[in-house]
Amino acid sequence: MRIDIMTLFPDVVGDMLCESILGRAQERGYIRIECHQIRDFTTNKQRQVDDYPYGGGRGCVMLAQPLYDCWKHICNEAGYRVHTIFVTPCGNLFKQEDAKRLSKEHQRLIIVCGRYEGIDERFIDACVDEELSIGDFVLTGGEIPAMAIADAVCRLIPGVLPDEECFVDESHWDGLLEYPQYTRPDIWDERPVPDILRSGHHENIKKWRHEQALERTRIRRPDMYAQLDSNSNT
Numbered sequence: 001m002r003i004d005i006m007t008l009f010p011d012v013v014g015d016m017l018c019e020s021i022l023g024r025a026q027e028r029g030y031i032r033i034e035c036h037q038i039r040d041f042t043t044n045k046q047r048q049v050d051d052y053p054y055g056g057g058r059g060c061v062m063l064a065q066p067l068y069d070c071w072k073h074i075c076n077e078a079g080y081r082v083h084t085i086f087v088t089p090c091g092n093l094f095k096q097e098d099a100k101r102l103s104k105e106h107q108r109l110i111i112v113c114g115r116y117e118g119i120d121e122r123f124i125d126a127c128v129d130e131e132l133s134i135g136d137f138v139l140t141g142g143e144i145p146a147m148a149i150a151d152a153v154c155r156l157i158p159g160v161l162p163d164e165e166c167f168v169d170e171s172h173w174d175g176l177l178e179y180p181q182y183t184r185p186d187i188w189d190e191r192p193v194p195d196i197l198r199s200g201h202h203e204n205i206k207k208w209r210h211e212q213a214l215e216r217t218r219i220r221r222p223d224m225y226a227q228l229d230s231n232s233n234t
Contacts, residue, residue: 010035059117091131113142
């Protein structure tokens with residue numbers, strides 16, 4: 001899997017995604033993440049990437065030209081039109097199912113990070129395949145959502161994590177929130193670890209964890225729990 005991120009802050013994004021698990025996965029060749037400075041594709045001395053919006057209004061809008069030329073450079077390098085994601089509050093809500101889909105359906109992705117008041121809609125119409133949002137809120141730019149999506153997708157690539165169990169038991173994998181986790185010591189702040197987890201009875205532990213996951217989902221995410229109940233009745 002290779003992910004190309006178009007951004008005005010490539011050093012910040014690249015440094016973050018080269019650490020820890022993703023950094024080691026890149027060193028071992030399981031994934032590759034490249035960040036591209038959009039300003040490198042401007043055509044004037046000021047390296048201008050934005051201008052005032054038609055119709056008036058606050059702020060500026062990112063120009064289509066440098067975005068397109070950066071995008072075209074990546075696609076030309078790949079030798080084909082790369083599946084392109086624009087991260088925006090107007091996009092569909094990114095979920096674990098999207099991470100699964102993207103990790104399986106594509107060997108290469110482009111993620112476009114907007115800034116200011118957004119980007120010229122004509123670039124979106126010409127080049128973007130899907131728009132994704134990480135929540136119903138607005139950030140100062142698309143870098144944080146891009147890193148979140150890249151992380152969620154890359155960790156599902158075989159070899160990035162040591163074993164499939166590292167993610168199949170986690171929240172949202174099968175429509176449930178993850179069960180509670182505990183580590184040493186046995187008692188902390190007068191709070192003991194549940195006896196079942198120290199019993200050594202793996203089947204009972206598995207059953208307890210599933211029950212805890214169901215209960216946590218019912219209390220914290222009734223929307224997800226309702227969907228589980230709906231699926232079980234169909």
